[in-house]
Amino acid sequence: MKELSLHILDIAENSVGASSTQIKIEVRESTSNDRLRICIIDNGKGMSPEQVEKVIDPFVTSRTTRKVGLGIPLLKAAAEMCDGYLAIESQLGHGTKLTVEFKKSHIDRMPMGDLPGTILQLVVGYPKINFIFVYSINEVEHIFDDKLIKQELDGIPLTEPEILAYIRKEIEAGYYELFPVLEY
Amino acid sequence: MPTINSLEDLKKIREEALRKREVRNASGQKQIIVGMGTCGIAAGARDTMKAILEKIESEGLTGISVSQTGCIGLCEMEPIVQIQVGEGEKITYGKINPEKAAKIIQDHVLGGAVVKEYMITL
Numbered sequence: 638m639k640e641l642s643l644h645i646l647d648i649a650e651n652s653v654g655a656s657s658t659q660i661k662i663e664v665r666e667s668t669s670n671d672r673l674r675i676c677i678i679d680n681g682k683g684m685s686p687e688q689v690e691k692v693i694d695p696f697v698t699s700r701t702t703r704k705v706g707l708g709i710p711l712l713k714a715a716a717e718m719c720d721g722y723l724a725i726e727s728q729l730g731h732g733t734k735l736t737v738e739f740k741k742s743h744i745d746r747m748p749m750g751d752l753p754g755t756i757l758q759l760v761v762g763y764p765k766i767n768f769i770f771v772y773s774i775n776e777v778e779h780i781f782d783d784k785l786i787k788q789e790l791d792g793i794p795l796t797e798p799e800i801l802a803y804i805r806k807e808i809e810a811g812y813y814e815l816f817p818v819l820e821y
Numbered sequence: 822m823p824t825i826n827s828l829e830d831l832k833k834i835r836e837e838a839l840r841k842r843e844v845r846n847a848s849g850q851k852q853i854i855v856g857m858g859t860c861g862i863a864a865g866a867r868d869t870m871k872a873i874l875e876k877i878e879s880e881g882l883t884g885i886s887v888s889q890t891g892c893i894g895l896c897e898m899e900p901i902v903q904i905q906v907g908e909g910e911k912i913t914y915g916k917i918n919p920e921k922a923a924k925i926i927q928d929h930v931l932g933g934a935v936v937k938e939y940m941i942t943l
Contacts, residue, residue: 638863643862643863643867646867647859647862650857650858650859650862650889650891653889654891668896681870708859717926717932735942738874743941746912751867751871755867755870756865757874757888758857758867758870758871758874759889761874761887761888762855762857762870762886762887762888762889763889764888785828786828786831787829789832789835789912790831790838791826791833793834793835793838793839794838794885794886796874796877796884796885796887797834797838797884798877798878798880798881798882799834800834800838801874801877801878802829802878803830803831805827805874805878
């Protein structure tokens with residue numbers, strides 16, 4: 638995978654697979670510290686410490702224990718290559734928090750790619766899950782929460798063209814305000 | 822196409838959509854499902870889904886729901902797109918790039934004709 642946004646999508650899909658009803662994705666950048674941190678927090682079924690070890694190690698992971706394949710090990714390797722790290726905190730029955738951090742200016746750091754497009758797909762692709770996206774750069778923050786939209790629509794497909802356009806614009810407006818396209 | 826600017830507008834759209842739904846139930850709901858497991862994502866499923874959403878928005882296609890699913894065990898055929906029109910049989914298509922997705926929407930979802938060349942026989 639060549640973009641961080643694809644990894645974010647992949648990790649969020651794991652959260653979906655863990656029966657989460659709420660998934661929060663945070664992307665935080667700090668220019669002064671030169672760090673880029675991504676957190677994906679869900680309220681799914683969670684993992685035991687043994688399971689956490691397994692999803693991090695590609696050679697122990699098996700599809701029968703949990704539906705996690707190479708996604709997490711690949712992201713971990715990418716982060717460690719860029720003076721960063723990947724950590725998972727999880728509690729059975731409560732949820733999982735995955736944190737991955739990079740040195741922002743590292744030459745090997747993958748570009749973010751199409752993050753707004755990725756977020757849009759998650760929001761419309763899983764109408765029953767509440768997605769919250771937090772983008773922040775140097776402590777300036779923008780939050781997109783689809784809870785009200787999904788409540789208001791109450792079962793109407795989010796892929797009706799007018800609704801799709803509305804959600805897309807909401808996500809893009811907040812994102813590009815903080816992250817001008819050229820920065821990536 | 823009306824522009825939505827607030828939750829109030831969204832409410833109006835919802836009323837409208839509810840009315841349309843009754844009509845649609847007679848003709849059959851159209852469903853598009855995109856496989857978004859690690860295998861799908863690595864094969865380009867995000868761009869396929871993006872193309873589908875863009876076509877729906879730009880051409881104003883109503884009555885189509887697009888959702889995602891995980892790995893269905895045919896990783897080598899990703900990106901996989903499944904189509905179900907009304908009560909009809911669910912058709913599974915393999916190796917669907919944005920161009921092929923556009924053709925499937927045109928011919929199958931809108932036109933009702935299965936695109937046999939992209940079909941996976943299960």
